Amino acid sequence: MDWRLKQWDVFIHWGVDHSMPEALQKRILLSNQISLLLAFLSLGLILLSRLEFQEYPISSPFIIEFIFYLSMPLLNRLGYQRMVLYLLALSMPVYNLGVALMAKYLHPEAVLVVQYFAPRLVILASVVLPLLLLDMRQRLDRWLGLGLPLLCLLSFDGLHWLLGVAPSQVGLRLEGYFIVTAFSVLGYLLFVLSLLALLNVNARYESKVRHLLQELRYSNRELKQSQYQLAEAYEELNASHASISEQKYDLEQRNQQIQRVSQALQRQKETLEEHSQILLLLARSPYVQGGQLAQALAEITRTSAVTMLCTRVSVWEYRNDAQVLEALDCYDTRINQHQSGDLLYLTDYPAFFNIVRQERIVTASDIAQNAHTYEMSEYFAQQQSRALLALSYFMNGLLRGVVIFENAEPRDWDAADVNFLVSIVETITVVYESQERQQALEQIRQQKEEIEAQRDELNRKQEKLLAAQRLIERQNTELIHYNSNLQEMVNTKAAELQAATKDLDTFIYRASHDLKSPLTSLEGLHHLATLELADSPIAREYLERIGQNTQKMHDLLQGLIEVMEIKSMQVERSKVDFKQLVRYQLNLLAQTETLEPLAIDVRACQPLIHTDKELLGAAMYSLIHNAIQYQKPSSPTHHPYLTIRLIDKPKDWLILVRDNGQGIDTAVAPYIFDMFYKATERSKGEGLGLYTAQNAIQKLCGSIHYAKNSLGETAFTIRLPK
Incomplete structure (x- = not known):
């Protein structure tokens, strides 16, 4: 039912625009409701007329009336609101007068007494519609809304007389008919005059009431202003009293704050002394000074976790042009174990990578709530970590990696925590520098040993080279002598080979030509023998084999001739x-x-x-x-x-x-x-x-x-x- 009520509410609000005056909105809303009510009433009359009279002409006016009233909301929706108001307010008396005349004129034999009084009552009742739908303060609306029903009442008998359907003309004898007509007209005039007088009185008193309301608003405004001034004075008094109380409270708070700051400074001093001792021990560690990276990082992460009361401390290094972070050492206090090898990818955590590159320090009291670390919530949830403090470290001006302190519960990291992390990062930098220094020294030592070995090898090779040089000199002398003899031998052999090749080509070419002539004769004899010995199967088989071999020989000679011709061709x-x-x-x-x-x-x-x-x-x-x-x-x-x-x-x-x-x-x-x-x-x-x-x-x-x-x-x- 709710949706039906909503549809009904939308339907009756057709044509209502909230930018219109409120009075006009109400009249349009009322016009939609009245139209639908009259449409349903017309529908009932249509059904009643069809059931009682079984004649179409009696129901036709009601059908027109039904269509007319049903179209009024649609005209409102299309933007013809003014026209709808006038049509609904003024159409009722005219329509009833026309229906009464048409019914009597078409069926004078079926005219009833009530048909002369009922239309008058409807016309009198229709004056309610102009009062509801028109603005009676407007002269035109008053004249149209009140004058049109009066005109219909006055012309009622005259129009009946002209159409020949007056009571006397249709055979009805109505005593006092004209007296009733006069009284209805006089009653309507009295009603109209009373209404006009009431409207004048209402307008006069409305002006006075408007003036009184204006004076009342002015007096009320002055009274409110006086009350506001009084309230301000009272508030100033309360403010003075509150200010004194606040000053007293501030003094007490400042004293307490000074005491808390003093206690915090004392704790911070003790923490800094503890951190300094721990950092000094780390700096003196043989692993740190010796550049032993794996052992030094293990000692640093374990010491940092114990000192900072963290659940996990890890050191990461960039790989693949800073696209990947690889865990070098991760120490977890809960299991007292070191791990390594985890990978974090830039494509998975871009916000964290960017903030580390830009600001270096990342503080997150709650990883899931921080804008730079929330995307890593799933990874750190696997590690059972809720808070982190991260700082990137550099080597030779280039970003090298990140150090991360993690805690199992949300934690607000203070300045002492950050300072200790900065010191740890500097210690890790010292480890890298020591490692590079040790690697450089080892390379220098290895290079020195290689140089000495190369020098010994060079001396041995130099001795061998001198011996080989003396041998080469002897062999060169022998080779020069041998080359002079070899060149003469090569020239002689080349000339002999060229002559032999030329003779061979000439022999093949001439032999091919010489063999071609007897081969042609052999083919002719083969053909004659085939004709002569056609009746002998054995002879024919032998002759076919001879013919095949002869053809192969012919093809071979022809191919050799072509090859020789190609070789000799210019x-x-x-x-x-x-x-x-x-x-x-x-x-x-x-x-x-x-x-x-x-x-x-x-x-x-x-x-x-x-x-x-x-x-x-x-x-x-x-x-x-x-x-x-x-x-x-x-x-x-x-x-x-x-x-x-x-x-x-x-x-x-x-x-x-x-x-x-x-x-x-x-x-x-x-x-x-x-x-x-x-x-x-x-x-x-x-x-x-x-x-x-x-x-x-x-x-x-x-x-x-x-x-x-x-x-x-x-x-x-x-x-x-x-």
């Missing part, structure tokens, strides 16, 4: 269309080999390159023939392909030839460019293809290399200088 560079050159080699191979199903893709970043067309063509022929010969059979999971790319580099041309064939075993890869070398038993050639390609590329002052890439492809890389 390089003639020109502009070569790379893609056209590759297509030409593919056409040559298509005459003897089956290219399908090998997918061949040739791309060049530049259409023309400057090189020898014949030599580059021989190399490309050999590489493409090699890819065709060793391709894997096509299958749904394997699609053979060959890609050839020409890439422009700043100093050379890069040619990449890749295929996804059988590949080359890494064990035999170093030998694939050797003459007559066959990498697999599947090879149909004589082992001259890659040898020919290498000779052609080397003739062009380039290089060719084989590698198996990450995709498992067989990849040959050719580099040709520009």
